[in-house]
Amino acid sequence: MNRVYNFSAGPSMLPMPVLQRAADELLCYGESGMSVMEMSHRSADYEPIIADAEAMLRRLMNIPDNYKVLFLQGGASTQFAAVPLNLIGRTGKADYAVSGQFSGKAFKEAQKMGYDVKCIATTKDDNFDHVPVITKDMIRPDAAYLHICFNNTIYGTKYPYIPDAGDVPLVADLSSCIISEPVDVSRFGVIYAGAQKNMAPAGLTLVIVREDLLDYADPKMPTMLEWKTMADNGSMYNTPPCYTIYMAKLVYEWILSLGGLDVMKQMNERKANLLYDYLDSQDYYIAPVKKESRSMMNVTFVTGDAELDKKFAKEAAAVGLKNLKGHRSVGGMRASIYNAMPYEGVEALVAFMKDFAANNPKA
Numbered sequence: 001m002n003r004v005y006n007f008s009a010g011p012s013m014l015p016m017p018v019l020q021r022a023a024d025e026l027l028c029y030g031e032s033g034m035s036v037m038e039m040s041h042r043s044a045d046y047e048p049i050i051a052d053a054e055a056m057l058r059r060l061m062n063i064p065d066n067y068k069v070l071f072l073q074g075g076a077s078t079q080f081a082a083v084p085l086n087l088i089g090r091t092g093k094a095d096y097a098v099s100g101q102f103s104g105k106a107f108k109e110a111q112k113m114g115y116d117v118k119c120i121a122t123t124k125d126d127n128f129d130h131v132p133v134i135t136k137d138m139i140r141p142d143a144a145y146l147h148i149c150f151n152n153t154i155y156g157t158k159y160p161y162i163p164d165a166g167d168v169p170l171v172a173d174l175s176s177c178i179i180s181e182p183v184d185v186s187r188f189g190v191i192y193a194g195a196q197k198n199m200a201p202a203g204l205t206l207v208i209v210r211e212d213l214l215d216y217a218d219p220k221m222p223t224m225l226e227w228k229t230m231a232d233n234g235s236m237y238n239t240p241p242c243y244t245i246y247m248a249k250l251v252y253e254w255i256l257s258l259g260g261l262d263v264m265k266q267m268n269e270r271k272a273n274l275l276y277d278y279l280d281s282q283d284y285y286i287a288p289v290k291k292e293s294r295s296m297m298n299v300t301f302v303t304g305d306a307e308l309d310k311k312f313a314k315e316a317a318a319v320g321l322k323n324l325k326g327h328r329s330v331g332g333m334r335a336s337i338y339n340a341m342p343y344e345g346v347e348a349l350v351a352f353m354k355d356f357a358a359n360n361p362k363a
């Protein structure tokens with residue numbers, strides 16, 4: 001077996017101990033005589049799996065009791081529609097900050113439904129090389145919510161603070177930074193995240209929603225998108241993504257065993273610092289993101305020459321550093337260094353970057 005360092009933005013690396021445990025339990029889970037993949041979601045064997053997943057996540061993120069945890073399907077992109085459908089009823093209008101492609105898609109989805117939605121801030125004109133400044137006075141006081149994307153996976157930016165939306169509930173897409181460090185859940189009305197970046201394989205979407213926000217759904221909305229229905233049914237209105245929830249549980253268990261999100265943050269900072277410190281120490285590679293907006297999870301850089309960028313990604317892949325090509329919409333390189341990426345993987349990347357720079361002088 002020859003495992004590589006996989007810098008993919010998602011689906012992405014999973015922790016080795018988690019994969020090993022899943023392999024050990026693949027054919028027979030406990031005394032059940034079957035694989036988790038084969039279990040009824042309503043069976044006595046499965047019930048503790050989803051219950052533990054929720055309990056562990058609550059412990060890990062310190063989720064207050066007045067928040068519901070939902071295990072859904074459809075990806076973060078489905079929540080782009082679910083968010084307005086569930087919340088717009090509060091006041092009939094909503095505000096968005098557009099800090100990259102995903103928040104742009106979320107904004108457009110709400111617009112498409114014909115709702116009164118407003119983009120209150122964007123950094124589009126700067127190619128999203130930083131996140132917008134958001135202050136309370138920019139937000140319409142009667143907005144049903146303010147939507148942000150907390151970590152911008154494609155551009156490699158992140159809000160260095162949680163914007164203060166006052167009494168307007170803050171709704172945040174945390175797909176690419178969830179459980180990478182502690183966050184104060186009580187500052188958000190809704191947090192959602194696709195699992196395939198930092199939590200589990202693809203197929204699971206997590207929604208954490210404050211209970212008082214469950215009462216504003218458009219009555220005509222599709223039942224499957226209604227958070228209240230899912231909350232009332234313990235995420236089992238229909239068949240949940242059973243196996244992916246089990247994988248998420250193993251990931252939560254792994255993080256708890258290491259000491260929780262404070263420890264995770266230290267580990268992630270150490271990796272990100274290694275890469276950013278190198279980027280700041282030389283002038284062969286350019287890191288386009290403004291320092292104060294740098295993401296700890298997705299690190300973007302370019303050589304300034306599209307041909308060299310291509311060569312870089314190709315040669316890196318040949319030595320086991322995979323998926324360093326930037327998103328197809330922005331080019332360059334992107335190293336996604338989620339929880340499961342070992343420090344050694346980033347060390348190997350920096351060593352490769354040094355060699356590549358030495359071997360490929362610019363004209």
Ligand SMILES: *Cc1c(COP(=O)(O)O)cnc(C)c1O
Nearest residue numbers: 075076077102153173175176194
């Ligand atoms: C990947 C990603 C999405 C899209 O997620 P899907 O699960 O593929 O729908 C949305 N937002 C962010 C921040 C992402 O990183």
